[in-house]
Amino acid sequence: MTVTADFQRMEPQRLRPLTALRAFRKLIADKEDTRQVFEIMRALSGRSIGRGYNRMLRTVEGGRQAFLREELAHYLDDPTWLAQFEPGTVGATYRDFRNARGFTAEGLADEARKIGAPVDAQHPVVWYSRRIRDVHDIWHVLTGYGTDALGEACVVSFSYAQTGNLGFLAIGWGAAREIQRENRAIPARRAVWQAYRNGRAARWLPGLNYEALFAEPLETARARLGIRPASLYHAVPAETRMALKLRAG
Numbered sequence: 001m002t003v004t005a006d007f008q009r010m011e012p013q014r015l016r017p018l019t020a021l022r023a024f025r026k027l028i029a030d031k032e033d034t035r036q037v038f039e040i041m042r043a044l045s046g047r048s049i050g051r052g053y054n055r056m057l058r059t060v061e062g063g064r065q066a067f068l069r070e071e072l073a074h075y076l077d078d079p080t081w082l083a084q085f086e087p088g089t090v091g092a093t094y095r096d097f098r099n100a101r102g103f104t105a106e107g108l109a110d111e112a113r114k115i116g117a118p119v120d121a122q123h124p125v126v127w128y129s130r131r132i133r134d135v136h137d138i139w140h141v142l143t144g145y146g147t148d149a150l151g152e153a154c155v156v157s158f159s160y161a162q163t164g165n166l167g168f169l170a171i172g173w174g175a176a177r178e179i180q181r182e183n184r185a186i187p188a189r190r191a192v193w194q195a196y197r198n199g200r201a202a203r204w205l206p207g208l209n210y211e212a213l214f215a216e217p218l219e220t221a222r223a224r225l226g227i228r229p230a231s232l233y234h235a236v237p238a239e240t241r242m243a244l245k246l247r248a249g
Helices: 017-027 034-044 048-056 060-068 071-074 090-101 105-113 124-134 137-144 149-164 166-182 187-201 218-225 231-235 239-244
Strands: none
Touching: 017 034, 017 218, 034 124, 034 166, 048 060, 060 124, 060 149, 071 105, 071 124, 071 239, 090 218, 124 137, 137 149, 137 218, 149 166, 149 187, 149 218, 149 231, 149 239, 166 218, 187 231
């Protein structure tokens, strides 16, 4: 007997490490191939998405956000909404960050759709997974990590500490290994470890009111949220970080 969609269960993703490994090799060959990031995340998310959503429900603000179920991407891709934030705020810094790189939240969503996951499903746990996807660039701004290979390795390690998603761990530590193979002078493993510890020390970020956060001065927000400086990352000269090729041999 076929189970109708009304009664179909939302099961946790089964861990698929071999799928993640194949996707990681493709990502190392081309770090701009964002689709592989979503392949890795899907292969290794396990129960982390459901656990994260349940954690939201255990806080007042997180529960309010879950109840409202606002789509962050709608705000982040609205230039009129972004234009309201004063210089020095989280919102203005995010606006400058995305304008300099040409990023859009919908562009990330399109990459996620390529792997066939139900990213647009009207379900609270899937909504939470979209939220984690959409805060990625905001966390770049909050943590101070750039979009070079080392910065990405660090921000996903910070994200692993925040979410428990093994996909973030695989990308962070795998990228750190490849960076050190390419340039042994870069303390990639130590920088990634610091990022993980910074993620552990910070307040839990997925349940925040991001619309309100964007109006806060960036340094005030970092202090309130307990986000420590990315000192090991910034100790590596920018030109050295930007010179990284991160190509598979």
